[in-house]
Amino acid sequence: MMQNKFIDKKKSIDFSLGNLNLSLDLNKNVFLNELNFIKNINNELFIIRVENKLVPKNKYKIEKVSKNTDDNFTVISIDFSQNFEKDFFKGRISFVQKKKNIIDFIFQLSARWHKDIPKKVLLKFPFIINLHKNKNFLKPGDIxxxxxxxxxxxxxxxxxxxSIISDNLGIESLGFEFYDQFPWQANYNLGMSEAISSENFEKFETEVQLTQELTDIILMKIYTSFKGREKIFSLWKENTRKRYDLRKYHDGNNRWIKKNYLQHFMFAYGEEAFDYKxxxxxxxxxxxxxxxxxxxDSILFWHQYPRLGLDESNQWQLYxxxxxxYKTIKKIVDICxxxxxxxxxxxxxWDIRSNESLDSHAKSLEKFIKETNIDGFFLDTMSSLPESFLKIQKKFPSFEFCSEGTPREQRQIETLTSSWDQIGDIRRNFKVDINSNFFRFLFPEHPLNLVSRWSVGSDKDALIKRAAFNGMGMVIWQDIFGCWLPFSIEQKKKIKSLKNILKKYHKYFYGNNSIPLIKTLSKKIICNEFSNSDGKQKIYSIYNFxxxxxxxxxxxxxxxxxxxxQIYGKKVNIKIEKKQNIFYLLANLDANDVILVNIKFKI
Amino acid sequence: MKSFVNKKIFIESNEYTYRVEHLTLEGTCSTDHGPRNVKIKNLLVDKYPVTNQQYSFFLKKTGYQPRDSQRFLEHKPNKKIFNLPVVFVSQNDAIAYAKWVGGRLPTDEEWQYIAAGPKYLDWPWGNKFNPSLCNHDGNKLESVNAYRNGESWCGCVDMSGNCWEWTAGIHDDGNHQFALLRGGSYFYAHDHWHVGGGARKNNYHWKLQILNEGMNRAATLGFRCVYDAK
Structure with a gap:
């Protein structure tokens, strides 16, 4: 199989196109020099079905093979064509390399339909499915x-x-990214990024809409590393962040939100917040x-929901x-x-009425800020920042916005500079898992506050551990719209300890050098790495799952x-061992425990 | 506007199986929703919700002034709207009136029996929703006797739609205080995160979480009285 060849011997990705067998050679320099034409492999690039009829794979005609290269850029392309019944297909496979360690694999296809009537075309990708079958293949986020x-x-x-394939030692690694510019776009990557994470990927077959022009079907970015999966993540992170305008995060006026480690949810209708007498x-x-x-660090006042809608009063009138x-709010703000x-x-x-607009709400907000001196606006179910609200920030530069959902899309991430990491669902026996939040590591400048509103007991314990494992703050929400679900004294102590650590080691946790799920020496241990800017000191969050x-x-x-x-967690016996000039961290870690360890290196 | 008498209707004591449904959006409603056996004592009950005219008369006779008047009668009752149910009254305002007339607010259990009766009707008029028998989606309050054909088994009118009605008591779960509202209203907010609007079934109550009086009063919230009878 091709994977074994890559991992153990030839360091190549092989696939075939009809009678043409190809191998992408990834030698240690990882420069795209040449495609090797090899034989006798059965790793088809794609299978086409037109109206449920398979297009024979041995009839592709290679039209042209071209290579263009200069000091900065290498492109190798193979153009092919195929007649099938009365239709005609053309395609192109390209490899593009602009920098070391990253190669773009592009697959394009077109069709000239008989009488210009399009047919239903399904595509399957045995080549990618075979990658997926590799025993060392790890879907994104897998260990x-x-x-x-x-x-x-x-x-x-x-x-x-x-997704990553590594050798048995976890050192030589390939990463495969299927970037979706827009998840509902026709053809382009075909939802591959989601599909490859599913259990049924072996059956993955998808429809494409072909026209006379070559259309992008697959754009697979191949990351190569000889330093393990950590390097693959770093390459992806660097490459991804390049697309983003993150200036707003580094504007001095917004910096206070980065230290919003603990946000209290102040539900107005309860003994916690209101004195009924x-x-x-x-x-x-x-x-x-x-x-x-x-x-x-902040308080979120909450009294509109679940009261809104009893009559025509809108959200501002309820204040x-x-x-x-308004004087009540002003007084509370002053005390805060x-x-x-x-x-x-x-x-x-969701309370924007038919006679209202986002502009009118922005005006109400501006008036409210002037009257009460509030510091931020929580966007509830809206995880994007409309232009009307962005203008508010121009007038009040230190004013902040936060939403309950982590922003998903580029512009949202660029403009909405804080959010909750909200998990949980009351109706589905939700269990708080302790795992790495990749968003937090991709955009460490975007503060996330972890919350699972309905979690109680051991799930609250797990929530605190999850926050510690990811080096993130929390929402302290104990009155859930009229259900009192408090933290225990022990849990409060743990949160206090975590907050102190986040504050003390802020530059590590919110710096740009953090990596999730680094390689560990125990199969039941996962670990995130947080690093200061010069790499002389690191914090490792370690979890025995x-x-x-x-x-x-x-x-x-x-x-x-x-x-x-050790800076966080139940005290354990940790040691550093030096053997053959290699340093190891040893620990005696209980099941289901999270610890944080700070290490200073000699550089 | 022609005035009318809000006569009292006698309800003979009985037992029935109380069972109520509710929607609190998120959270819970910390009351026993049944099914459970409930005994209703002999009662007199107002045929209609208390009107602006009745409440204005009460004010005139008693000089009642709430301790906190925020939003109290914000709609400014006048002769043109005398037959509309009085709204913008808190539970305290409703209790003050009821005491003055020698009555009280119905309990949540009593209200349901008055609406549903011994036949456990889904709606005051029967088991099928009929928008022509109540002010369900009417954009504004209407006269309490506008839907006389929608009367309940015992002859009470306007029990579903038009305005919510306070029931007696503040429920306290140790951390929160709330009251239970009945009947629904004319008003329909547009989103599923809003309080569910429109006319409501006989076996439905809504949990109003108590805050200050300004928040406890609303344009859709009125009441009717019951009177203990021998």
Whole structure:
């Protein structure tokens, strides 16, 4: 099989096109020099079915093979054609290399239909399916736990981290990315990025709409690394981030949001927030209780939902009905500010009435900011920032927006500079998994606050561990629209400890050098790496997801260690071992435990 | 506008199986929704919700002033709307009126029996929804006697649609205070995240979470009274 050839011997990707057999040679220089034409492999690039009839694979006619190269750019293309019944197909396979370690594989196809009437065309890609079958193939976010592949990395945006094939040592690696510019676009990558993550990928067959012009069907970006999957992730991260305009994150005016580690959700209708006898909000009490969590950095006031809709009052009018109307909010904001706590109010995008617009809501917001001095606007179910609201930020440069959903698309990510990492569903026996959030590692400048509103008991414990494992802040939400689901004293202590660590090591957690799911030496251990800018110090978040204690080597460290210390989690016995000039981190880690370790290296 | 008498209707004591459905959007409604056996004592009940005229008369006679008047009678009752149900009243405002007339607010269980009766009707007038028998989607409040054909088994009118009705009591789950509303209203907010609008079935209540009086009053929220009878 081609995969074994790549991994063990020839370092090549082989596939065939009718009688033409091709091999993409990936030697150690990883420059695209030449395509080798080899024989006797059965790894077809694609199979076409036209109205349920298979197009014979041995009838492709190679029209042209061309190669253009200069110092910066290499392109190799193969043009082919095929007559099938009364229709005529043309195609092109191209390899494009602009830089070391990244090669674009492009597959294009066109059709000239008999009497100009299009037919239903289905495509299958045995070549990619065979990659998927490789025993060392890991879908995006997967790890191999010794028995099976399991998902330990998640993401929720329109960028898809690459699938990876590594050698048995996990060193030589190839990454495969199928970038979807727009998930509903015809033909282009065909939802491959989602499909390759599914269990049924072997049956993946998809429809294309062919015209007389060559249309992009597959654009597979191949990342190559001799430094393991970590390097594949870094290459993908670097390549992906290049598309983004992230200036807004590095504008000094918005920096406070990056230190919004703990946000309190202040549900107005309950004993936590409201004194029913005095008819006033218990803001001082909330701030005081927040110290048990390490202190709130912001408070989100919430009183519109689930009350909106009882009559025609809109979301802004409901503020007027509070005791002393806007003055109540102003007073709360002033108290918060005296404790260096920022204050958010929510927007209800679903409450835009027929006589309202986003512009009119922006005007209401502007008036509200002037009257109350609030610091931020929580966008609720809307995870994009409309132009009307962006203009607010021009008038109030330190004003921030945050949404309950992590933004998914490019413009949203560029403009909406904070959000929740919200998980959970009350209706589906939801279990909080401890895994890596790839968005957080791709855009570390975008602060995420973890929340799972309905989780209780052991799931709340897992939530705190998940926040620690990903080095992210949390939402402290205990009154869920009238259901009181508090954190325990022990849980509060753990959150307090985590907040202190996030604050102390802010530059590590929110710097740009973090990598999720680095290689570990135990099949039941996963680890994220956070690094300061010069790489002299790193924080490793380590999680034992197995059901037994892990005792021994956990990580192979990159260079000589000067100092090390555990900074979070139940105290465990950690050691550094030096053997044959290689440094290892050893630990005695209980099942289901998360620890954070800070290591200083000799550079 | 021609005025009319809001006469009292006698309801003989009985037992029935209380079972209620609710929608609280997210969260729960911490009350026992049944099925459970409930005993109803002999009662007199207002045929209609209390009107603006009745409430204005109460104000004139008693000089009632709520401690917190935020939004109190925000619609400014006048003769043109005398026959419309009084709204923008909190539960306290409703109780003050009921006491003055020698009555009280119906309990959640009583309200359901008054609407559904011993035959457990789904709607006051029967088991099938009929928009011509209630102010379901009418864009504004209407006179309490506008849908006399939609009367309940005992002759009570306007029990579904037009305006929500307070029931008695503040429920306290230890962390929250809330009241239960009945009947639905004319108003329909457009989104599924809004409070569900329109006329509501007999076995439906909505949990109104209590805050200050300004928040406890609404343009769609009125009441009717019951009176303990021998």
């Amino acid at each position: 191999f736990d010794g028995k099976k592949r399991i998902k330990k990395g998640v993401w929720n945006l329109h960028e898809y981290p690459p 005095k008819i006033e909000f218990k803001i001082n009490q909330i701030i005081k209780e927040g110290k048990q969590f390490g202190g709130y 007027k009905y509070l005791p002393k109307n 500010h005296s404790h260096k706590i920022k204050f958010f109010i929510p927007f209800k995008p 197995g059901s037994n204690k892990v005792n021994g080597r956990i990580l192979k460290l990159p260079i000589e260690v000067i100092e090390f210390k």
